[in-house]
Amino acid sequence: MQADADIIDQLQFAATRRRAPLWIAAILPWVLLLSFPGIVLWSAWAVWDCRRLRARVRRDWTGWIDATVPALEDSSALLAGATSAIGQLQRRRLLARIATTLTDDVLAAIARERVRFDARWFALSVCAALALLAWRQVQAVPPTPHEVKALIAKQTSEITVRVTPPKYTGVAASVGAPRELHVPEHSVVEWCLRVPQPVDTPIELSDGQSLKIGRACARWNATESVFWRWRGARYKLRVIPDQPPEVSMSAPREMIHTLARDAASATITLAVRDDYQVRRATLHLTLARGSGENIRFSDRELPLPESSDPRTRTWNKQWTLAELGMEPGDELYFFVRATDNAERAHTTVSPTYTLRLPGPVEESDESSAQPMLVKPENLRSQRQIIIDTEQLLADLKATPGMNPATVRSRSEAIADDQAQLRRRYGQFLGEESTLFGGEDHHDEDEKHDVVAEFGHMHDQAENATLFDESTKKILRRALSAMWDAEKALRAITPKTALPPEHKALDAIKQLQQADRIYLHKTAFVPPALKEDIRMTGDVVGAKSYRREQGAPAVPIPGEVRRLIEALDGDGTLPALWSRDAHAWIRERIVNEEQRLEAQRAVQDVADGCAACRPVLRAWLRGAITQAPVLLQAKAAPQTPFTRALRNGVPR
16 A cells, blocks of 8 residues: 555655746746735645645546556556455555656656646636736826815715804804805814714814814914815815004105294194004094103094994194194104004004204204203314315405415315314214314323224114104215215315215204104013912923023924935934924925925825925025034044054154
C-alpha cells in the first residue's frame, strides 16, 4: 500500500506543477489592478481547482499510468492491492519495474497529456479585470457642470437655511435653499433638515467648527464671513458688519472758518447717516470769549431733528450771530456726536470746527498764541526785514554801480536777521538749535551741558509742544518761507527773497489772530475689572505687563513652524494642526477674501488633497510679516590636515 501512495503523491505533484501557471496567470491581472477583492476571489478559485485536480488524480491515476507506460502490462491497479497469490507475485514484479520505468520525465509526460492549461479561466479573469479597469476610468472622469449642479441640488434639497437678523436692524428673517448669503452681523443662522432624522454628516464651517445637524437644527451666530460645507457642496456666508454713524459737514467746509467782519449770520449744514438707524445725534457748541488769561467758555448741546428716514438726520440752518451769542473777537467751536441703535451702540464724534469772528485789528509783531519771550534788542521783526530788503532794492535801482562788497554785506546782514527770527519761531516747533546759533559765548570756567551740546533727542520734539495741528501748520509755513528768504539773501538776490518774506509775514499775521487754543478734555477710562476673580489669587489668564529684558521675540509659533515644514513633503502632519492653522490664519490674514481662500485650503488638506498642501503652505508663509533673519555658519569638514593647518603644527 505504501507504493501506491508514493506513486499518487508523485503524480499529484506533477499535475499541480502543470496547472500552477494557470492559477498565477488568473490572479496576476488583479494584482496589477491592486484589487484586493479580486485577488481573494481568484485565490479561492485556485484552491478549489487544486483540490479538484488532486481528487481527479487520486481517482484516475491507474488508467493514466497504464496508458502511458506499456511495461506495466496494464496491471498498475495491482499496486493498490492484490488478494490472490498470483496477484501478489505480479505486484512484486511491477514494483521492481517501477523504479526504472516511472521516472520524473514519465510523470511530467503523464501530467502534460492529462492536465490541460485551460485558457478559458485565464480569459475569464482578464475580461473581468478589464471590466473593472473600465469602470474605474468612468468613475475617474470628472462630471460635467450640469451633472455637478444636479448632484449638488439633489444633495442639498434635503436642507434649508434660516437667517434671523437682530431686531434692531429691521431686516426680515428669510428661509430658503442653500445659496450664497449676505447677512447682518450677529444674525442667527440655522440649518435644518426638511425631514428631521439622524445623519452622520455635520455642517462644516471654514473656521474649523463642526455643527451637528439631525433631528435638531444646527445654529450659529454670524460674527465673521465664512463658507460652510455639507455633503461636498460649499456656500459662502458673508457677514455685513454694523458700521458706526457717519457725520459729514457741508458748511463750513474749512476746519477754521473766519467770518467777515460785518457778517450777521453763519450757516451750519451737516448730515448724519447710519446703515440701520440713528438713535441720537447732538450738536455741541462751545463759545470762547476774551483773550489772554481772561477767556471764558460756555457750552450748549442741541439735538438734531429727526427725519422721515430713520437712517439719516440732516440739519441746514442759517444762524444769526445773536442766536449763537457771538461778538467781535469770539470763536465758536462745534462738533457732532451721533449714536446708532445697535445692541452695542457705536458712537461717532466728528472733528471740531471753528467759526471765528474777527475783532478789532491790533498791531503786533508777535503771536499771542505762543509763549511770550523777552525780545532782544537786536532781534528784528519780519516787517522790518521786508522794509530793509525793499530799501536795498531801491538803492540798487537808484545806484546801479553800487560797490559789490557793500551789497553783499547789506544782504548778508538782512539774512542774519532773518535767520535769528527763524530760529526764534523754530524753537516753538521743538527745533534743537539755540536762539542765536553760535552767537552765545561762554566763559572758560563755565560748565558745558555735554548732553545738550553733543546729544540727540530721539523723541519728536515737535509733538512735545501744546499747539494744535492748525497752529503748527502755520508755523511750518512761516519757517519754510523764512528759509527761502534767507537762502536768497545769502545768494545776493534780494529781489527773489522779497516774495517769501511777504509769505512769512502773512503767516505771522494769521498767528496773531489765534489768541486762544481750544482742546477737548478727555479722561483716562481704565479697563473693566473682573470682580469674580479679584482678590482670589487666581492668575489663570493673567499676563504680566513687564517684558522680560533680553527675551528674544518669537514671530512664528513653534506649532506653525512645524506645520509649514510638514506641508513641504508628503509626511504625516502634526497633531491638532488644523486648529493651529485656523488660529494663525484668523490672527494674521485680515483681508476677507484671502482669509476664506486660506481656510478653504485647510479644509482641502484635511480631506486628503495632496495637491493642496503647497497652497496651504503658501498661505501660512505669506501670513508671516516679521520673519527673523537666521545666520547659519557654513559647515566645514574637520580632518587632521585642517586642524594641523589651523593650529600651525608643522608636518
